[in-house]
Amino acid sequence: MAEKIHVPTVAELNAKGVTPDVLFWVGCAGSFDERAQKITKAMAKILAHLEINFAILGKEESCTGDPAKRSGNEFLFQMQAMNNISIMNGYGITKILTTCPHCFNTLKNEYPDLGGNYDVMHHTTYIQDLINQGKLTFGKGDYKGKKITYHDSCYIGRANGIYNAPRDILQKLDAELVELKRCRSNGFCCGAGGAQIFKEAEKGTKEVNVERAEEALETKATIVASNCPFCMTMLSDGVKHFNKEGEVQVMDLAELVANANDL
Amino acid sequence: MQIAQQILFVIALGIAIYFFYKNVSKIRRNILLGRDEDLSDQPKKRWSIMLKVAFGQTKMVARPIPAVLHFFVYAGFLLINIEVLEIILDGILGTHRIFAFMGPVYDVAIAFFEILALLVLLGCVVFLTRRFISRIPRFHKPEMKGWPTKDATIILITEIVLMAAILKMNATDQILQARGVDHYANAGSFPVSQYLVPFFDSFSTSTLIVFERVFWWFHIIGILVFLNFLPYSKHFHIILAFPNTFYSKLKPMGQVDNIGSITNEVKMMMGDPSADPNAPPPESFGAKDVTDLSWKNIMDAYTCTECGRCTSVCPANATGKVLSPRKIMMDTRDRAEEIGKRLDSGITEPDDKNLLTYITTEELWACNSCNACAEACPINIDPLNVIGQLRQYLVMEKAEAPNELNMMFTNIENNGAPWQFPATDRDKWTTEL
Numbered sequence: 001m002a003e004k005i006h007v008p009t010v011a012e013l014n015a016k017g018v019t020p021d022v023l024f025w026v027g028c029a030g031s032f033d034e035r036a037q038k039i040t041k042a043m044a045k046i047l048a049h050l051e052i053n054f055a056i057l058g059k060e061e062s063c064t065g066d067p068a069k070r071s072g073n074e075f076l077f078q079m080q081a082m083n084n085i086s087i088m089n090g091y092g093i094t095k096i097l098t099t100c101p102h103c104f105n106t107l108k109n110e111y112p113d114l115g116g117n118y119d120v121m122h123h124t125t126y127i128q129d130l131i132n133q134g135k136l137t138f139g140k141g142d143y144k145g146k147k148i149t150y151h152d153s154c155y156i157g158r159a160n161g162i163y164n165a166p167r168d169i170l171q172k173l174d175a176e177l178v179e180l181k182r183c184r185s186n187g188f189c190c191g192a193g194g195a196q197i198f199k200e201a202e203k204g205t206k207e208v209n210v211e212r213a214e215e216a217l218e219t220k221a222t223i224v225a226s227n228c229p230f231c232m233t234m235l236s237d238g239v240k241h242f243n244k245e246g247e248v249q250v251m252d253l254a255e256l257v258a259n260a261n262d263l
Numbered sequence: 264m265q266i267a268q269q270i271l272f273v274i275a276l277g278i279a280i281y282f283f284y285k286n287v288s289k290i291r292r293n294i295l296l297g298r299d300e301d302l303s304d305q306p307k308k309r310w311s312i313m314l315k316v317a318f319g320q321t322k323m324v325a326r327p328i329p330a331v332l333h334f335f336v337y338a339g340f341l342l343i344n345i346e347v348l349e350i351i352l353d354g355i356l357g358t359h360r361i362f363a364f365m366g367p368v369y370d371v372a373i374a375f376f377e378i379l380a381l382l383v384l385l386g387c388v389v390f391l392t393r394r395f396i397s398r399i400p401r402f403h404k405p406e407m408k409g410w411p412t413k414d415a416t417i418i419l420i421t422e423i424v425l426m427a428a429i430l431k432m433n434a435t436d437q438i439l440q441a442r443g444v445d446h447y448a449n450a451g452s453f454p455v456s457q458y459l460v461p462f463f464d465s466f467s468t469s470t471l472i473v474f475e476r477v478f479w480w481f482h483i484i485g486i487l488v489f490l491n492f493l494p495y496s497k498h499f500h501i502i503l504a505f506p507n508t509f510y511s512k513l514k515p516m517g518q519v520d521n522i523g524s525i526t527n528e529v530k531m532m533m534g535d536p537s538a539d540p541n542a543p544p545p546e547s548f549g550a551k552d553v554t555d556l557s558w559k560n561i562m563d564a565y566t567c568t569e570c571g572r573c574t575s576v577c578p579a580n581a582t583g584k585v586l587s588p589r590k591i592m593m594d595t596r597d598r599a600e601e602i603g604k605r606l607d608s609g610i611t612e613p614d615d616k617n618l619l620t621y622i623t624t625e626e627l628w629a630c631n632s633c634n635a636c637a638e639a640c641p642i643n644i645d646p647l648n649v650i651g652q653l654r655q656y657l658v659m660e661k662a663e664a665p666n667e668l669n670m671m672f673t674n675i676e677n678n679g680a681p682w683q684f685p686a687t688d689r690d691k692w693t694t695e696l
Contacts, residue, residue: 007693026689028680037692044696058690062679070632071668072549072654074522076675078529109518114526154633159517185638186325189578194632198681199667202629205583
């Protein structure tokens with residue numbers, strides 16, 4: 001492993017009179033959830049590897065308010081949003097990158113109306129852009145011919161219509177993409193959305209994540225690629241439900257890309 | 264005799280149009296029970312969505328078999344209406360096949376309508392088979408018990424009967440034409456009904472004239488009755504599909520409008536100078552009843568034809584939870600109807616019911632907000648939008664969120680994350696790189 005990576009905060013750069021080109025919005029899952037932290041680190045490594053002028057808000061970052069909004073707590077959502085906006089506008093942030101589809105959706109679609117106008121990108125399209133610009137290349141072919149299936153998160157897929165970027169990335173990795181039975185606009189939720197991940201599910205006959213994991217296992221892929229820290233939790237638990245965690249890995253696209261570059 | 268028929272026809276037509284107009288006006292009033300929402304922006308885009316989704320049926324193709332069958336019935340409905348226009352003119356003017364002067368064009372048109380009529384008939388037979396013999400699961404969810412299933416059956420059988428009447432009318436007509444009966448000039452070509460000729464050929468001319476008249480009257484009265492059935496039926500989608508797609512959501516599906524009155528409150532709390540201190544405080548939050556919903560939500564509800572594509576793709580429903588997006592829309596419509604009926608009988612004071620009398624909190628909290636329902640709807644109905652507004656009411660007015668969600672709110676307020684982690688640890692991961 002190369003030398004230690006330093007992830008600057010916006011405040012730190014600001015003190016030096018520098019504004020970051022990209023604000024890396026880490027999100028709550030990416031900051032606190034142990035599994036999701038690995039996605040965050042992978043993304044940070046990619047950014048550092050490409051010497052992109054990025055920074056995080058660090059302790060100044062706070063929940064976007066998305067789970068509050070989806071549950072119906074508009075007050076709490078708007079308070080969170082306006083606090084975040086006042087901080088980001090104070091620093092003159094123009095471009096945001098995030099690895100969480102829920103943060104992405106609300107920052108991109110719901111913040112502008114409250115005064116937060118930024119160019120918001122989810123890491124799927126951001127990485128695709130880096131590849132298209134020739135900045136990111138994959139020499140080694142770690143995933144060449146590997147059977148990978150891809151789970152469309154609801155908030156990147158249907159909610160924002162991003163279906164091709166993640167698939168392009170998998171193609172660039174030379175992986176063999178095996179589609180799930182329900183994919184793209186017909187994708188099946190992992191069970192986390194709408195603030196479900198924070199509560200017990202209502203009474204039913206099955207857990208949503210078990211249903212989705214079952215479908216993923218049917219593809220016989222050894223890697224389930226995802227783009228969302230919450231899908232990551234749900235799908236990993238689903239795979240564990242079938243005792244398949246030894247054979248099937250759930251990996252975020254950022255992790256696949258970082259691995260393929262030995263980062 | 265002829266003039267008596269004409270007078271009867273004009274009376275029947277007048278009654279049918281009057282009642283149709285009256286009932287459609289009621290639906291319009293019920294839709295406008297909802298709150299205002301301006302959806303008049305980007306008309307060009309709206310026209311194009313309407314043309315594609317409603318007229319072009321682009322979202323139907325996701326399920327090819329019903330798409331083809333539905334296309335038969337839909338094309339039949341649109342095009343056979345041209346023939347209905349002729350029937351109406353004949354009825355008023357006492358003519359027979361008034362468009363016959365178009366000669367070969369007319370022959371081709373009638374031939375085409377006959378083939379369409381047969382396809383509509385076959386389509387409806389297959390639809391009945393899918394519903395009651397192959398028993399496609401989405402037609403047999405709990406909310407389909409009773410009237411919804413009866414409604415569907417009435418629609419399909421009526422269409423079969425109407426199409427059969429056209430074909431039988433044409434069969435008798437062509438015999439009369441061949442016999443050179445006065446008033447039945449040679450017109451049209453009959454690729455389908457020619458096969459019905461043997462069933463009628465042995466009757467005398469006077470009996471056949473009676474038959475032809477009976478089928479003609481049966482067909483047109485059937486259409487007028489069916490027209491008046493529409494406002495009472497899910498079949499009303501044949502009309503509302505067009506405006507409903509015109510007023511589609513143009514923003515990304517994941518975007519949920521921010522409540523403006525709350526924005527002002529929050530700005531005042533934060534001491535934002537752009538806040539308007541004189542703005543009236545919000546009266547209520549979210550939706551408790553259909554009157555709190557947007558008119559578009561109610562139009563969605565009246566547009567729903569209960570096909571159940573939304574419910575069949577809903578992850579909550581697929582895993583046995585009580586939530587069914589179709590039921591959310593049906594309940595919204597039924598509640599709007601209920602309020603409308605009270606208005607009709609002159610009762611102005613509110614009843615003790617609301618939309619939450621119909622929809623349980625268990626349904627609302629089972630939603631994943633995944634948008635599969637809205638995506639699946641062939642005419643852009645958005646059940647998630649209704650669910651979201653009802654949740655807002657439960658949380659902000661009633662403080663009745665599930666306990667775990669209340670804990671999540673508290674965590675966000677206290678430490679800026681939905682879990683109980685100290686905010687100071689937010690960047691801890693950076694030390695582990």
